[in-house]
Amino acid sequence: MFHTAPALVAVFDGLATEFGAGIALKHTVREDLLKSAIECGSATPEIIAAAAEAMLAEFRLGADAVICTCSTIGAAADVANSTSGKPVLRIDRPMARESVRTASRILVLATLGTTIAPTAALIEAEARVAGRQPDIDSVVLDRARQLFLSGNIDSYLDAVAQGIAAATLDADVVVLAQASMAAALPLVGKTEVPILTSPRIGFIGALRDLEPGGAWGA
Known part of the structure; x- marks a missing residue:
């Protein structure tokens, strides 16, 4: 598991306990890659190249x-996957695939x-396929980000939940772009439209791809 946020270690350990019998998880956390992307305003080609090389080093x-x-550096997984004989998967791809399967109006929250x-x-790539x-459409929850950076996690999750609730008013499906946002879902309650998050959907999808008969199964 290749992360840029340490909080996701516990999330995926929990999912492995629930779904990944026989799977041994190792976690690598590279907060510096996300920090660089934020400072540059995007994941530059140099950051993507560095992240792809770091992923390949895990083999x-x-x-x-x-x-x-990490969705911000997700393109690095695609680059690494194209040059490796072993699978490098994006946790958010199954979520993206599910969103285009079920909706014509998709709102991305981050x-x-x-x-x-x-x-x-x-x-868009999954839609073409x-x-x-x-x-x-997309919305950035700036207030939530500031609360997260200040270390006020409870208020951060409340702000994310409020953003999710508001987003459901004008979309067929809401996609939470960051895996860490999934922790706010219990605060939202019942909604009229599906809320898609990458940790659970992505982990189950990755295991399916890796099992015998899957996209990468032997």
Whole structure:
């Protein structure tokens, strides 16, 4: 598991306990890659190249597969996957695939502006594969980001939940661009439209791809 946020370690350990019997998870956390992307305003080609190389290095350390959990540097997983004989997967791809399957109006929510473009691009790519042309809109929850940076996690989750609730008023499906936003879902309550998050959907999808008969299964 290749992260840029340490909080996701516990999230995916929990999912592995629930779904990944027999799977041994190793976590690599590279906060510096996301920090650089935020400072530059986007994941530049140099950042993507560095992230792809870091993912490929995991195979030299004994990994059988690498799953990137950061949407901002998700393109690096695609680059690494194209040059590796072993799978490098994006945790958000199954979520993007599900969004275009079920909706014609998709709203992408994020607390980081750097996450919007790569998430929208991934959704557009999956839409082309599916032969669909959804309307994709996006909203950055700036207040939530400031609360997160200040360390006020409870208020951060409240702000994300409020943003989710408001977003459901004008979309067929809401996509949470960052895996860390999923923790706010219990605060939202019942909504009229589906809320898609990458940790659970992506982890189940990755396991399916890696099992015998899957996209990468032996």
